[in-house]
Every structure is written in C-alpha cells, then in structure tokens.
Amino acid sequence: MIFGHDTEAALQAAVALVNSDGDPDALTTVQAVDAWYAEHRYTGRRDRDERELEELRALRPVLRDLFTTDRDRAAGLVNDMLAEAGALPQLVRHGDEDWHLHAIGTDAPLARRVIVEVAMAMVDVVRLDEMSRLSLCADENCRGVVLDLTRNRSRRFCSTACANRNAVAAYRARKNR
Template sequence: MTFAHDVEDALRAAVALVNSAEEPETLTTTGELAAFFSHHGYTGRHDGTAAELAAVRELRPELRALLLAPRDEAVALVNGILAEEQAVPRLVRHDALDWHLHAVGDDEPLARRIRVETAMAMLDVIRADEHSRLAVCADETCEALALDLSRNRSKRYCSATCTNRNAAAAYRARQSV
C-alpha cells in the first residue's frame, strides 16, 4: 500500500516531530523550527517565534499517542482532533505539488496545521488498516518512532544509526559462535 504524497509527507513530518523529543533532543531553537518547516515542505504562515516553537513542541506527546494508538483508539483521537479544530477538507494545488488535501487555512498557526495534517494522514492509515507501518524503533535502547513506507515492510529502526548499531551487534554475535 502506498499512500498519497501528502499523506506520506505528513506522516514523515509527524514522526520527525515526535522523534525530536528523544535524546539528544532537537527542535530546541527557532532556527531548527525553520529548518523543520522547510525540510518538510510546509507552506503558509510561519511566525518563527519562541511561542510558535513552544506550541509545535507541545504537540509531540499528543502526536506520539495518535501515531501509536491501536486502530479503534486512533479513530477516536482523529475524530476528536478534526472536530476540535473544525477541519474542513479541501483540495488545493500549490508550488510543485499536484492536488492534495488541506483542512485548515494556510494563515492558521503552524502547530494547528501540523496537528490537523497529522490527523488527516491518519485517516488514510486507519482506512487502509496500515497501523503496522508505525512502531517504536526495534532497537531496545531507543524509544523513537519508526515509519515504514517500504513495499516489503522491512523497516524496523528509526534511523541509520539504530540500524547500523543492531547490524553490527548481530554480526558480532554471529562471529562469536
């Protein structure tokens, strides 16, 4: 199952945001927020203030809970977010992107847009019953999230660092036998 580009982009951004709370913590400055905004292709309002940074950082626990919630619990969380934010989906096309969904205006605060875009992306995850694509990293020492968008569902680790650490440990274990 491949998701629409906007769904994949929103999931990648949400996972990156949630993982920014892991050690070493990132997204601690307005400069890092600006880089996050740019890297994940956000458009529209970006204040670049400490208040905006704080509001985005405050989303991390809620998004983590949403991304890891079992399917039926995720439905309640998504419905709650969309109702609370009074999200009204509409098709838009901008920049180099083809038609995709937005559910709040581009002039809304960034934290609100991230929250709604993540909930909208989770709609497709729920409808496709693809929750297995979101999990905690398989590294026993890591609590970050891993997003698996591969065809063969082979991604188990959150980053190359965790992948390499576990591959090296497995290699050493095989060599010691």
C-alpha cells in the same frame, strides 16, 4: 506508493517531529523549527517565535500516542483533533504540488496545521487498516517511531544510526560465539 503523496509527506514530517524528542532533543530552537519546516516543505504562516516552538514541542507526545495506539482509539483521536481544529477539507494546489487536500487555512498557527495534516493523513491509515505501518524502533535503547512505507513491511528502525548500531552489535555477537 501505499498512500497519496500528501499523506506520506504529512506522516514523514510528523514522525520526524516525534523523533526529534530524543537524547539530545533536536527541537530546542526556532532555527531547528526552520530546518524541519523547510525539510518537510511546509507552506503558510510562520510566527518564528518561542511560542510556536513550544506548541510544536507539545505536539510530540500527542503524535507519539496517536502513532502507537490501536486502530479504534486512533480513529477517535483523529476525530477529536479534526473537530477541535475546526477542520474543513478542501482541494488546493500551490507551488509545484498538484491538487491535494488541506483541511485548514494557511493562516492558522503552524502547530494547528500540523495536527490537522497528521489527522487527515491518519484518516487514510485507519481507513486502509495500515496501522502496522507505524511502530516503535526495534532498538531497545531508542524511543523513536518508525514509519514503514516499504512494500514488504521490513523497516524496523527509526534511523540509519539505530539500524547500523544493531547490525554491528549482531555482528559482534556472532563473531564472539
């Protein structure tokens, strides 16, 4: 494990959120937010309305920018995000999760909690100089973000679909030579 569990979980949830902005868009309904929320084991306040959906959708370009910028700019963005949200880091334990860090109350709106959790995760990424763990998908027709948590830093594609599509294309190119 490169990062702590809570850091990896926040990064994975954020990358999934960013990558939901594809063709087709995978985050267009409150039910899609429900599925994302459950998959990434979020807890706390849920308004389950169109406003919450739109606030999460609005985070996608902000997070994409954070994940694809250089280390110095990422540090500045993280500082701005934490300051704007009034983050106050505290150790918490809930459910089956042992002690971990939260920096905003569970009663805050979901989009604000997401941005603070991602900012806190990016603190570790920046401090450990691991920005290379975040990149864009190697599929030239994809805009997805890749979170590479492999030991040898070998992940190049945002999804199995992109990896398979490129493997098939490479196979066909070799076969047609």
